[in-house]
Amino acid sequence: MAPQTSLFQVFLRLRPPMQQNAGKQNTEPWLLVEQPTPQIAEDGEQTPKSHPTHITLQPPNDSRKRAIERFGFTKVFHEDASQLDVFEEIAAVENIQNVLKNGRDGLIATLGVTGSGKSHTILGTKAQRGLTQMTLDVLYRSIGSNIRRPCHPDLPTDVQLLQSLQASDASEALIIPATTFLENMYTDGDRARYSRAQTPMTGIGSRAQTPMTVCPQSSHIPGSFPKSPRPTLSPHATRSRKTAAARDSRASPRPSEAPHFLQLCRRGHGQFKTSAVNGKPLPTVPESFAEKDPWYPPSKTTIWERLTPRKKHAKQSFIQDSFPIHHARRPPMPRPSTFAHEPDMSSYATIIDSHCDYAVLVSMYEVYNDRIFDLLSSTSPGGPPMSTRQGAALQKGLMRRPLVFKNTEMSPDRKVVAGLKKILCSSYDEAMMILETGLTERRVAGTGSNSVSSRSHGFFCIEVKKKSRGNDYASHHMNLWAGGTLSIVDLAGSERARNAKTTGSTLAEAGKINESLMYLGQCLQVQSDCQQDGTKPIVPFRQCKLTELLFSNSFPSASNPSQYRPPQKAVMIVTADAQGDFNATSQILRYSALAREVTVPRVPSVTSVMGALKPGASGHSGRNTPLDGPQSYFSAQELEQAHHEISRLAEECNTLVVRLTEEEIKRTEAELKLQAAEEKALIAEQEVREECWQEMETMLEQEKQRWREAWDTERFNSQEYMDEKIEILEKNVSFEIHEDSNSNDRFDELERENEVLRAKLAAMEQEMQTRSPTKKARTTSKTPAKSPAKKASKVVLEETTSTTINQNPFLASLMEKEKVTLVLKPSQGMDDVDEDSRLSEISPRKLTLRESTMRTSVMTTSSNDEVMPVTPGTTKKKTRKLTTRKWDLGEDDF
């Protein structure tokens, strides 16, 4: 047995060769188990054969000339050791007793290279139970009728029990009865529990098809446990297995004493009224069994039917409050009848305190990528949609909320996994169904080394609570439960990427697994070193979550003597495949072994050769060699000296070889560290990329949001502006047009010119009056034309273009408005137009305006419409040309 200093007892279990490897004869076995020397008792009788404790690693013959190593363990199990052998030899019953009687924590863990049989040891197969099932069986058998059940078919849920358990729980857990948990998990429709660890190699990502479950689909699913897991065994193994089977069969058959859960649910809660789950008919409970068991009501009516509406409602709301409803599809509910019942454990039981009540709480969690996740707490996709990205992912089940390993108010000395869901199981079958359910959440994947490889470290915790039934103060007033926890841990296996052929996320997972195992190895190494030195181990267990969880209970809590807790009793089962990878296996053994000796490879010793040569000895040839006859060449003294020198050199050589071996080991360790560091860097890179991507997306989203807001504001403003404008327009229906200052200036200028022209005109008229009488008469005769009485007038236009009067809209409107007849003057004969009459008909202002463009002489006609020719000599100078396009006759009359 391991001495006091060891924190873990370390057992080695060798895995039998797999069927496909059975044919391959390993010519040179590298792992040799040293058979223990038979102990002879004082009376001369040989003691029964005990298990070996040492193995030797003989490195395969290659150029590296590696050292032979010898490792010591608490015990070594041969390939043929059965599950029951392991259960017995690791003193699991003692562990259970410790938990039940003294409240001392226990830990059973498996460590090894991937595919070496860790999960097999812990969880077993469809045919053979693992340590977990065997432990649970012994535990429930031992407690017997002292168990407190939260739900009885005839009674409402024992809320007081739940409350008192909750009050004494230090880990801020949510305690739920198994019936409630299972009802909610399996009766809410068609929900699939998709695994989060899908790999490219298999589509199966969870241990949904565990060894204990009968797969509804008969075919073997890749990634599931093989239907017939028994490997081909060596003759020795077969023999031993037969012995084990015989021993197992000698044990009394296990009565199926636990009530059938489905039947219970059916009877108890009505949801199982139909005799089928997922289309599969449910097994029925034999009537005789129901009669024998006080759990079963004799009546055929269900408890649910017999409950009052108020109780039904209370029960339903309790269920809803305590556990979220799931809506996705999940595998069918595990059926107790399909659980493996071998090996039989009926002969194993342990003593309990008969005056105590017991309650068993089961919880399951996994350490994945150095974070702790509850395996019994899945999210609720049916709940109200969560607003954040993280919330939505949580809801979809793509993400899980990690739990914290911390000190709590009620546990200031010891860290606990806070916020777990703990299921109160009152029977073995219930606990098994919880185990099955939790395993479906566990991360597994198919790798090149193992078709169902655990990608996380799985923790199955059985917490046994005990409370005195007596009338003492503690039981009545404090009403507190105390107890211990037995943790069964299935560690993920170390693996080499090359062998496991992992890529992507599975490779990253492997990196994390290897890293955590390296830290675990360092902790175990400290234990081994301290054991050899006889010093107290100082274990660096705070380096990662795994080592924290495994080692934090290894030391007594001393701060409060009244709450003193002894250190846990820990067992580590190292599994190894003697036909597997030498390097990986030797690395694990080096870390975990309790003792290690290094011996140098055997080379012919010069010393021995020299020592063997006695003075005077002669060679076989009969001929004297320099050594044959020392007297002939060397004196005895010289030979003695040489002999010493050779011995010294040989010793030195040996020391160097040992140092070299040590260096090689260090180099291997460094290589492993490098590999772990590389994998860590890869993971870090992935995380950073992920973070960047998320940050980028958040920023993009924010920017989009900003733009959207700005756009909305802008739109709103313009809308408001337009509204205001329309409002203003509506208010001021009449509006004025203000001419701009330029046009006003121009107008003033024109007015001034007009005035000047008027003045000139007046002057000219005056002048004309003072001239000849004929002209005066003519002018006088023309004057009436200005009067309103004058209706018809004629304007003669000299048009420079070929435009006709009728085509010009302006002239046409002029003719119509002013009743003026316009005629185009023929190009010749225009000279005789009377200048005075022309001038009198056009306002001075317009004349000014048209000065630059007009060259048409306008001439008023007489009342008899006779065109007065303009005399060429007198009018030439004042002739103005009019272009129809530039005409702007304004408001003046002709």
Ligand SMILES: Nc1ncnc2c1ncn2[C@@H]1O[C@H](COP(=O)(O)OP(=O)(O)OP(=O)(O)O)[C@@H](O)[C@H]1O
């Ligand atoms: N002692 C044993 N007897 C019979 N079969 C075994 C034994 N050990 C392992 N096996 C078989 O070897 C295969 C791999 O074993 P298992 O899945 O337990 O490996 P593991 O160490 O848990 O691997 P990983 O770390 O990848 O999860 C399984 O098919 C299992 O049934």
